[in-house]
Amino acid sequence: MAEDLRTERKGRILAVRDLPTLPKVLEEVSKLVERPDSTTEQVAKLISMDQVLSAKVLKMVNSPVYGFPGRISSIGHALVLLGFNVLRSIIVSTSVFEVMSENMVGLWEHSLGAAMASGAVARMVKLKDAEEYAVAGLLHDLGKVVATVQLPDLKPEIERVVAERDCFYLEAEREVLGFGHDRINAWLADHWKLPANIKEGLSYHHKPHLAQLYPEMACVVHLGDFLVRSFEYGFSGDVGVTYLQPEALKILKIRPADFENLLDELSGQLVELADLRFT
Amino acid sequence: MVSDALCAFTRTQKILVLSPDPTLARLFDAAFTPAEAEVTIQCQGRYAVETLFTDPPDMLVVDAALADMPGPTLVTMVKSENVYRQLPVALIMDEAALGPDIDWCAVEVDELLTRPLTSAMLRARVTLALARATRSLDANPLTKLPGNTSIIGRIQDLIDRRQDFALAYADLDYFKSFNDKYGFSRGDEVLMMTARIIVNTVRAVGGPTAFVGHVGGDDFVFILDIDRVEEACRTVVASFDGIVPHFYDADDRDRGFIQSVDREGNRRSFPLMAISIAVVFNRDGRLKHFGEASQTAMTLKKKAKENPKSCYVLDKRQG
Numbered sequence: 001m002a003e004d005l006r007t008e009r010k011g012r013i014l015a016v017r018d019l020p021t022l023p024k025v026l027e028e029v030s031k032l033v034e035r036p037d038s039t040t041e042q043v044a045k046l047i048s049m050d051q052v053l054s055a056k057v058l059k060m061v062n063s064p065v066y067g068f069p070g071r072i073s074s075i076g077h078a079l080v081l082l083g084f085n086v087l088r089s090i091i092v093s094t095s096v097f098e099v100m101s102e103n104m105v106g107l108w109e110h111s112l113g114a115a116m117a118s119g120a121v122a123r124m125v126k127l128k129d130a131e132e133y134a135v136a137g138l139l140h141d142l143g144k145v146v147a148t149v150q151l152p153d154l155k156p157e158i159e160r161v162v163a164e165r166d167c168f169y170l171e172a173e174r175e176v177l178g179f180g181h182d183r184i185n186a187w188l189a190d191h192w193k194l195p196a197n198i199k200e201g202l203s204y205h206h207k208p209h210l211a212q213l214y215p216e217m218a219c220v221v222h223l224g225d226f227l228v229r230s231f232e233y234g235f236s237g238d239v240g241v242t243y244l245q246p247e248a249l250k251i252l253k254i255r256p257a258d259f260e261n262l263l264d265e266l267s268g269q270l271v272e273l274a275d276l277r278f279t
Numbered sequence: 280m281v282s283d284a285l286c287a288f289t290r291t292q293k294i295l296v297l298s299p300d301p302t303l304a305r306l307f308d309a310a311f312t313p314a315e316a317e318v319t320i321q322c323q324g325r326y327a328v329e330t331l332f333t334d335p336p337d338m339l340v341v342d343a344a345l346a347d348m349p350g351p352t353l354v355t356m357v358k359s360e361n362v363y364r365q366l367p368v369a370l371i372m373d374e375a376a377l378g379p380d381i382d383w384c385a386v387e388v389d390e391l392l393t394r395p396l397t398s399a400m401l402r403a404r405v406t407l408a409l410a411r412a413t414r415s416l417d418a419n420p421l422t423k424l425p426g427n428t429s430i431i432g433r434i435q436d437l438i439d440r441r442q443d444f445a446l447a448y449a450d451l452d453y454f455k456s457f458n459d460k461y462g463f464s465r466g467d468e469v470l471m472m473t474a475r476i477i478v479n480t481v482r483a484v485g486g487p488t489a490f491v492g493h494v495g496g497d498d499f500v501f502i503l504d505i506d507r508v509e510e511a512c513r514t515v516v517a518s519f520d521g522i523v524p525h526f527y528d529a530d531d532r533d534r535g536f537i538q539s540v541d542r543e544g545n546r547r548s549f550p551l552m553a554i555s556i557a558v559v560f561n562r563d564g565r566l567k568h569f570g571e572a573s574q575t576a577m578t579l580k581k582k583a584k585e586n587p588k589s590c591y592v593l594d595k596r597q598g
Binding site: 066067068071072073076077080081082083084085128195 | 421
């Protein structure tokens with residue numbers, strides 16, 4: 001791929017202004033924020049179900065305007081620091097998917113499932129601040145959404161390559177775009193000054209063993225992504241299940257017996273999640 | 280026209296005008312009543328400098344074409360002295376003289392008045408410049424929150440009106456050792472974070488007396504209705520304790536303390552930062568003066584500081 005084409009596409013990706021989200025989620029959050037008795041925890045819980053709103057909130061709180069870039073990786077903390085006023089303006093500035101393609105709903109479900117699975121893994125291996133792992137799980141495919149919005153003409157091309165070659169979505173992205181969503185995630189994380197742990201989770205979830213600073217974060221998101229695919233919850237863009245890096249289990253010190261417990265716990269939670277309808 | 284004083288100002292504003300232009304006096308007379316502004320007009324810059332330094336006005340208006348020196352030179356003389364940096368200065372010029380070659384960033388003026396002048400425009404521009412100066416004068420440069428003058432004014436005003444209120448003084452424990460170890464820019468991040476937590480909490484808990492000020496450094500003040508202050512304190516403490524670990528490096532955070540140097544120069548370990556809040560109440564016009572409130576708060580704060588964890592202490596004598 002020619003370097004200037006790659007640079008031009010990176011520029012278009014980073015020029016993203018508005019990421020659309022599901023009408024129902026936006027409506028629920030707006031309602032909650034307008035109620036005088038709503039608590040930050042309630043709003044944070046709801047926002048944590050939507051990758052676009054979560055990304056916007058984290059981008060805002062980590063912007064240099066507030067004076068602590070790269071520090072906040074929890075939605076709850078972000079809301080405490082931003083206040084409901086700023087949150088209202090975030091809601092106003094978010095548009096909705098008028099016509100929700102089935103794939104986008106599938107990706108939304110996949111992200112939500114990955115958030116839940118990543119949080120469960122982090123809790124099981126007793127990592128501090130499990131919520132931050134859930135946030136990274138939620139946002140791990142953000143690059144796919146941004147690419148779809150900013151380079152819409154290339155999306156059908158990627159899907160065609162996936163279908164024709166029977167390859168993974170990531171490989172097709174690399175062939176068509178010149179880079180995968182993992183790379184887009186890294187750009188966005190830098191551009192939005194997201195904390196380093198979130199950045200590593202987003203940009204190394206396909207190759208967790210290469211993460212340098214926060215290997216646990218990358219491994220947890222990798223595993224979360226793998227698990228939600230195994231349960232066939234949502235649609236990531238791939239029909240099959242990606243390869244599970246054995247190093248990830250080693251780094252997280254997960255034994256086969258733990259793994260079974262995790263699967264049991266997750267299947268219960270995913271059934272509950274499946275009852276949630278936001279479309 | 281307002282009869283006694285300009286809206287935002289409680290007393291007559293002193294305005295010094297330096298210009299050889301004889302028509303200016305008439306324009307200022309038409310723009311302001313004597314109760315609003317006391318306007319002195321001088322045509323020589325040289326003589327004005329002494330007055331300016333010994334009895335500074337609330338605002339200085341300088342003609343670019345002074346008889347004895349260029350207006351901007353005089354402005355630079357005044358503004359290079361740090362005590363007068365905040366003095367709002369307006370420059371008068373002919374509109375025709377506005378060229379692209381003027382380096383506006385180098386001229387330290389706060390407002391520009393161009394001829395032809397009208398008294399209505401004069402009134403508007405001068406009042407705006409005065410109001411702007413009052414606002415920016417007292418804001419904390421880091422958090423942009425109101426500073427001491429506004430805080431004292433606010434408290435004294437509530438006392439004078441015999442209104443019930445709760446006054447909370449908050450500061451951070453072990454902030455200095457954090458600053459010493461990580462540097463002042465990381466310290467500033469913590470202050471910004473603290474300011475956001477307090478402002479959002481006070482705004483959410485609300486009430487007619489809700490107000491937040493930044494005394495300076497790690498000292499903050501907030502005012503709330505008496506029945507709401509405890510909820511605010513609880514929320515501030517919980518939010519601060521949840522968020523502050525994220526401002527430490529991962530290894531220090533895991534250890535739960537940092538190694539730094541104390542006031543005597545000895546290396547020792549310090550716990551993670553905590554927030555201490557002391558709350559004073561004014562009920563039934565009990566307080567007569569701002570000083571009483573701050574003194575009681577300081578005594579209470581010592582009590583709050585005895586606890587190394589984040590906490591708040593309420594003034595029981597009035598509770």
